[in-house]
Amino acid sequence: MAKTDTKTRVLNTAERLFAQKGFDAVSLRNIIAAAKVNLAAVHYHFGSKQALVHAVIARRLRPINGERLAKLAEIRAKSGRRPLKLERVLDCLFRPLFRVQADPKAGPTFARLVGRVMGERNEGLHKFMMGELAEVIIQFGAALEAALPGLTKEETDWRSHFMAGAMAHTLCNADLLVRFTGTDANASDYESTVRRLIDFTAAGFRAKVSPPTRPHKKK
Amino acid sequence: MAKTDTKTRVLNTAERLFAQKGFDAVSLRNIIAAAKVNLAAVHYHFGSKQALVHAVIARRLRPINGERLAKLAEIRAKSGRRPLKLERVLDCLFRPLFRVQADPKAGPTFARLVGRVMGERNEGLHKFMMGELAEVIIQFGAALEAALPGLTKEETDWRSHFMAGAMAHTLCNADLLVRFTGTDANASDYESTVRRLIDFTAAGFRAKVSPPTRPHKKK
DNA sequence: ATTTGATTCAAACGACTGTTTGAAACAGGC
DNA sequence: GCCTGTTTCAAACAGTCGTTTGAATCAAAT
Numbered sequence: 001m002a003k004t005d006t007k008t009r010v011l012n013t014a015e016r017l018f019a020q021k022g023f024d025a026v027s028l029r030n031i032i033a034a035a036k037v038n039l040a041a042v043h044y045h046f047g048s049k050q051a052l053v054h055a056v057i058a059r060r061l062r063p064i065n066g067e068r069l070a071k072l073a074e075i076r077a078k079s080g081r082r083p084l085k086l087e088r089v090l091d092c093l094f095r096p097l098f099r100v101q102a103d104p105k106a107g108p109t110f111a112r113l114v115g116r117v118m119g120e121r122n123e124g125l126h127k128f129m130m131g132e133l134a135e136v137i138i139q140f141g142a143a144l145e146a147a148l149p150g151l152t153k154e155e156t157d158w159r160s161h162f163m164a165g166a167m168a169h170t171l172c173n174a175d176l177l178v179r180f181t182g183t184d185a186n187a188s189d190y191e192s193t194v195r196r197l198i199d200f201t202a203a204g205f206r207a208k209v210s211p212p213t214r215p216h217k218k219k
Numbered sequence: 220m221a222k223t224d225t226k227t228r229v230l231n232t233a234e235r236l237f238a239q240k241g242f243d244a245v246s247l248r249n250i251i252a253a254a255k256v257n258l259a260a261v262h263y264h265f266g267s268k269q270a271l272v273h274a275v276i277a278r279r280l281r282p283i284n285g286e287r288l289a290k291l292a293e294i295r296a297k298s299g300r301r302p303l304k305l306e307r308v309l310d311c312l313f314r315p316l317f318r319v320q321a322d323p324k325a326g327p328t329f330a331r332l333v334g335r336v337m338g339e340r341n342e343g344l345h346k347f348m349m350g351e352l353a354e355v356i357i358q359f360g361a362a363l364e365a366a367l368p369g370l371t372k373e374e375t376d377w378r379s380h381f382m383a384g385a386m387a388h389t390l391c392n393a394d395l396l397v398r399f400t401g402t403d404a405n406a407s408d409y410e411s412t413v414r415r416l417i418d419f420t421a422a423g424f425r426a427k428v429s430p431p432t433r434p435h436k437k438k
Numbered sequence: 439a440t441t442t443g444a445t446t447c448a449a450a451c452g453a454c455t456g457t458t459t460g461a462a463a464c465a466g467g468c
Numbered sequence: 469g470c471c472t473g474t475t476t477c478a479a480a481c482a483g484t485c486g487t488t489t490g491a492a493t494c495a496a497a498t
């Protein structure tokens with residue numbers, strides 16, 4: 001088989017370096033040197049650095065989001081008239097993403113990249129991500145509300161946000177988790193990560209809402 | 220009173236710009252232009268850009284961490300032989316940080332900056348942050364374990380990590396929360412944020428641990 | 439072999455970057 | 469006023485940056 005084509009080499013290398021060091025810290029020259037291609041190839045194939053960033057993200061995220069939505073549609077079809085089970089909804093959201101982490105080719109680099117993107121405030125990228133995630137937000141938002149009928153939309157949205165943070169942080173720091181938590185490598189497969197994250201976030205979603213004026217120790 | 224001294228002006232401006240755009244995307248010339256100081260002043264007062272970054276973070280984070288540890292020591296003293304209450308521990312951790320958000324001077328910029336730092340993978344910065352957070356991690360780690368006697372250290376550590384993610388994401392995106400969650404501005408004070416975050420994370424910490432091999436729908 | 443479009447190339451443009459340097463200005467003590 | 473240390477200044481260094489350009493090379497069809 002022929003060696004990887006130029007475009008793919010740029011994408012793979014950019015993905016790795018962006019994940020390692022961040023979008024702004026990695027220049028096109030860093031990428032082309034590592035990918036052994038010509039600088040102008042980036043502009044030929046992608047048009048700009050910004051467009052390269054979007055392409056790097058989209059090529060992985062689209063299939064993941066597609067799978068998320070398909071899984072959600074599936075559990076919806078199977079549940080019929082019964083309410084959706086929260087853990088199932090969360091599983092549909094987390095699993096496709098964390099499974100990428102287990103892929104030896106993409107592995108830790110893409111997961112970390114997604115985690116990083118979620119904290120990014122670059123306007124162009126933010127707008128792009130909102131576009132990519134629009135349908136997921138709508139569908140999973142509705143599914144979470146359906147799975148949590150006793151919770152107001154406002155509380156559901158806040159807790160969705162906390163959940164997103166927990167998920168992003170986990171993606172971003174997958175390699176640190178082993179060291180930090182003292183977890184041994186065998187136990188650290190993505191299945192157990194998904195399970196743990198579901199345990200934590202499902203409980204969080206179901207938490208009793210505290211009254212607004214919370215008494216606290218006054219110093 | 221005399222106008223703000225050069226050093227402080229640099230710190231304030233850097234804080235604001237770093238929070239807005241990130242560390243790598245903001246150059247020293249961006250900072251000095253906005254602060255109306257001379258480029259060499261940065262090197263005179265701080266030595267390097269990296270050192271400026273550290274200084275920006277440390278000047279706010281140190282007092283916050285100091286307050287966290289003091290609050291923790293206080294609730295420890297008050298609880299005597301009784302076990303620490305989880306919500307109290309979490310309050311000690313979150314409140315000092317989220318209260319900065321309510322400060323009209325520092326306000327959203329520092330909170331966002333801390334949120335951003337927590338996802339940062341720059342080696343120098345990461346090492347610096349580990350140093351700044353070492354005592355907090357040790358003390359709160361122990362406190363959480365004491366507050367959750369039925370949970371293994373491994374699970375506590377995983378859940379601590381999820382909690383950190385939820386906290387960071389909330390800090391990083393405070394301004395988006397209003398828009399995203401549909402929360403009206405009045406309800407969006409830091410007290411309610413802290414309360415909500417405690418509700419969610421406390422429940423997550425207390426969640427029942429699922430058995431390792433979780434049956435799931437196989438496609 | 440020629441034509442055509444696709445792809446890659448090296449050089450260049452116009453900017454920007456963090457760091458350094460020696461001089462000038464400032465501020466306080468004597 | 470002089471001395472000393474502190475602080476600010478403008479210029480410069482040696483790079484680096486994303487984008488552009490016209491030419492060369494490649495590849496496929498005729």
